[in-house]
Amino acid sequence: MRMAIQGIGISGGFGQGVSALQDALQQGAVTPQAVTVERSSGVDNFPAYRSDIEGLYEFFPKRALRRIDHFSKMTLHSACLALQDAGLLESDRSRTGVVIASGYGAMKTTFDFLDSYLDFGYSCSSPTHFSNSVHNAAAAHVSMQLKATAPSLTVTQFEMSVPSALLTAQLWLAEGRVDQVLFGAVDEYCEVLRYCRKQFFGAGEAGPVAPLDFDRQSAVVGEGAAFFVLSRATEQAAAYACIESVTLGNHAAWPLTLPEDDRLIIGADGHKTCADWYRQTLSGRRVAAYAPLYGSFPAAAGFDLAVAALSLRDGNFYQEALLGTEAPKTTTATPLASGEQLSCLKFGPGGDYGLIRLAR
C-alpha cells in the first residue's frame, strides 16, 4: 500500500524545519559544531552535528517538559513540526499511530541513570532517569503530550531501524488500524558514543564527511529527529510524495535488485564498514548522499527520506554523483522528470539493506 507524506518535521545540525533543510540542500554542506569534551585523561576536540530543541517551547511550556530528557525533547519537537507542517496540530489524534525508529535510543539518559547509582549507590538510583531511559519513553511522551491514543511502536534495528519501522507503519495503515501515522527517526549524540567512535575510528571521525569516498573513514557524528505525517495515498493526495514500497533483506543471502531507472539517495555516511556494500551494488549508478548536511547516525536514514520527499515535491534532485572506477564527480541540482522515482538505500555492515521507493 502506498503511503502519502503529508507533513515533515525535522531538526538536526543544519537547523530546524523543512526550510532549514532546503537551505542546507541548496548550499550543499553544513559546517558541524566544534565540540570539546574534557576528561581527566585529556581534552578531546571534534566536530559534531548537534540539534537544538529551543523551538519546542513554542509548542509547550517549559514546565510541562521539565522531567523529559533531550532525546524525547528532540522527538517531541520534530513531531510537533510535522503536525504543524501538515496543518494537523489541532486535530483529533485518537486514530493516529506513533512509530519511532532509533538506532541507539536515549543513550545519554541511560548513562545518566548509571551515574545515579555509580555515584551514590544503588539505593539512590534515579527513577526519573530510569523511566526516561526505557526505549519507548520518547514515543510515550509524544503520545501523552499530543493525546495520540492509537497504537504506539518503537523499533531499534541499528542502521535498519528506519526501513524496518516504516514497514510496520505501512501495514498499520493498510490494515486500517490507524488513519495516520506519526513516524519518526531519532538518535542522539552522547559523550560515550563519541569516545567509542574515536577508539574505533581515530582521526577518521574528524571530517569533513566524504560519503562517496568509500575507501576513507570520514564520518562525523550527528543527531536529530525527522518526523513524517503518513496517510493512505488512496484517501488523500500527498503534500510531498508517496512511499511506494519498503523492502528489507540481506544482500549476502539474497542479492538486492535495484530499480533500474530510479534516482538513488544512499545512506553512505563516511563509514568504511558499510562502504563495500554500496560499492558492490552501485557501480555505474548516479547517486546522492547527504550525510554532509546532518552527520552520521543510524536514524539519518529518516533524514534521507525527508530529502527524497522534498526533492519530489520540488521536482529537483539536489546534487548527485556518478559512481564508477574513478573518483565520483559531483554535479549540482538537476530537475526531476515527471513520473521519475527516487529510492533511498541504506546498508548495514553485514549486508542488511533497506530500500524505500518514493514517487510524486
Next chain:
Amino acid sequence: MSRGVAVTGLGCLSGAGMNLAECLDSMFRNQRYPHPPVRFSTDHPVSYPVLELRDEFQLPLDDQETIYTRTSQLALVAALEALADAGWDAESLRGKRVGVCIGTTVGCALNCDDFYRTYKSGANPKLQVIERFLRSNPAAVIARQLQLNGPTQVVVNACSSGTDAIGIGASWLRAGACDIVIAGGADELSRVTYAGFSSLMITATEPCKPFDVNRKGLNLGEGAGLVILENEASVAGKALRGRVIGYGSACDAHHLTAPHPDGLGLKRALAEALTMAEVTPEQIAFVNAHGTGTPDNDRIESRVLHEVLPGVPFISTKGYTGHTLGAAGGIEAVFTLACMARGEIPANIGFADPDPALPSTPVTVNTSLKADYALSESLAFGGNNAVLIFEKGDH
C-alpha cells in the same frame, strides 16, 4: 480478518525451565524457584528475589561467551527450539523469505555499567563490550546465524514488546512480506534493570503474589519465548500449534509508568483484538494476564477483565517466570498456546487472599479448559497495551 496465520512451532526458556517441556512441568507441579540474583551483585541494602535460568545452555557457537549478549543468546536458543518444533532447520529455510520480529528491552540497551565505570574514572575502557552490543541486535543475530533473508525488527515497547512482536509478525505474513516469521521476545536479567525497578519501588522482597491482597510488587526474570508463524495456505497437512487470530494494541497516553486508572488503552486493545478475531468473550477459554504483582497493574487489569471478559478464567504466569520484560509477551504467548494444547492451565502461583478492591480473581488450582480460544495480554511502560488472541491447534 483472515485466519491465515498458523503457529507451527514453539520455543521457550525461563526461570521455570530450560525448554518448553520443563517450563510446563514446573508450572503444572506449581513449583517456582525465586532466589537472590546470582549472576550480578549490587550494594543495595535490600535483596530482591529474581527468577534466573537454573542451568547453563549451550549454543552451536565456538565463542558463545563473547560473541553475543545473553539476551541474543536466549533468543537464539528459543528460536532453535521453535524451528525444530516446526520441522524447520537452517538449510530448509534457504530461499524462503523469513522475517524475524523480536521484542526486548535490555537486549537493545547499552547497559554496560562496568565499561562506563571505567570511562567515568578517566581511563580508556576497551571496546569488547561495545562490539558485542553492536553485534547483538536480537533479530539480526537470529537472521545472521540462520542466514535468513527477510525483514528484521526489534520491538522495544517495554513490557509489551514480545506481544507486539508476534502481532506485527502475523501482520507481515498477512501482507505477504514473508513466507515464515520467527517472532516473540527475549530478555536477560541485568543489574541495570534490577536497580531501575527497585528505584521505582515496584519490586517485591518476597516471591511475587499476582492479584493477591498482599501483593508487594514484581520479581524480575529472564528468558525467551518464540513462535514460528506461517501462512495457513503453505502448511496444509502440518500439525499446528495454533493460530494467531487477533491482535490489538493501544496507548493510554496518560503516564510514563502507571496504567490509565480506567484501563482505557487496555480496553481498546482488547476490543480491537476481539473484533479482529471475530470471537465473543464467551468463546475465550482463559486469559494469560500481565499480572505483575504490582498494586496498580493488578488492580486495573482485574477491573478491565471483569468488565470486558466477565467470568473468563485468568492466570498470571509471572509467579513462575518472574517479569521477563520484553520477553514476557513471547513467553506468555507460548504458554497460552501450550496450555490450550494440554486443555488446562496451571494455578496462579502466589495468589492466596483475594483483594476486595479487585472484582475478579485468578484461578487458584490447575484448571481444565472448556473453549478453543485464549487471550494473552501485556501492559507496559509508556502506557502501551497489547493483546493477542489464539485459536487452539492440533498439538
